[in-house]
Amino acid sequence: MSATAVDQQKKAPKDLRNVVDFLRSSKAGMKIRVGVLGGKRIDYFKGKSAIKAVMSPAYAKLKNVPKVTSEAEAQTLLHSIIPFAFFLRVERGQPSGSSSSSSKTLQIIREQQFKPEDYYAWFYEGSQWTTYVGAVAMVVIMLAGVMFPLWPPTFKLGVSYLSMGVLGLLGLFFAIAIVRLIFYIITVIVASPGIWIFPNLFADVGFVDSFIPVWDWDIKKKSGKK
Structure with a gap:
């Protein structure tokens, strides 16, 4: 991820960041695909998948996020997130490998707008707190196992x-x-x-x-x- 994208993401309002965190989580139920952009593998999704996610009951239960009551409002909301570079509109090309099932090559499009039938590449990995908690828990378990001989008899x-x-x-x-x-x-x-x-x-x-x-x-x- 480029420093420019990170800087733009830091400028995002809290409510829009909450929307992005939801879309990047499993709760959104979005179909995530894997493509190749600039020689690197990257996740991407189709626009209508994100629209469906922000119109879902799971999104309606969220707090501190913009309300969405129609597909037009959903599209407007997702379009307002693009300037913060959490995801960008891309063009999907040919398979990156010799097999037709290989990941498709992606190319960023200069004209950025949100459309249901277009594809968008993720430049945001989502909230990392679960990763940190898991790492800490793993360290604690390993230390507890190593120090088992020193544990009290009880x-x-x-x-x-x-x-x-x-x-x-x-x-x-x-x-x-x-x-x-x-x-x-x-x-x-x-x-x-x-x-x-x-x-x-x-x-x-x-x-x-x-x-x-x-x-x-x-x-x-x-x-x-x-």
Whole structure:
């Protein structure tokens, strides 16, 4: 990132910086692509993806950001961010490698404006506080491991109990998975279409919901006709 871009980004108002931090986070749900600009790999996105993000319920819940109620307002807001060089309009060219699936080459366009169908390259990495916290946590864990022989006996005993508890929970989970599979195979034979114990055990739900209901028939849900 050039010093000029960094200087411009420092001039951005707080509310616009909050918008940029949101767009650069996973909460925005934007489709991020990887291109090649000046021989370096760089993230970029399509304009309509950013418009969709600032019109999403996740954005509406944010504080200290400009309100957006229409696509026109979203486009105006995103256009107002361009002068601060967090992202710039680019032209997408041919693949950078011999394969058609290689990252596309990007070229910055002199005329900067925000349009839904155009592409924009990121010149901002987003908030780095999670990286710093993770680095500090990693150092603390490593130091704690190295100094384990110096820990008081009560701490060592607590860690051993905690380790046994975690291993016990993992063992219980695998035992449940094996038992439910055996039970399902038996019920498929004697009571087709079969019964699953804890049918949501591996579903993308919360911890408690993974054990609700306790059992259910293995009946495929049919999608309604449109």
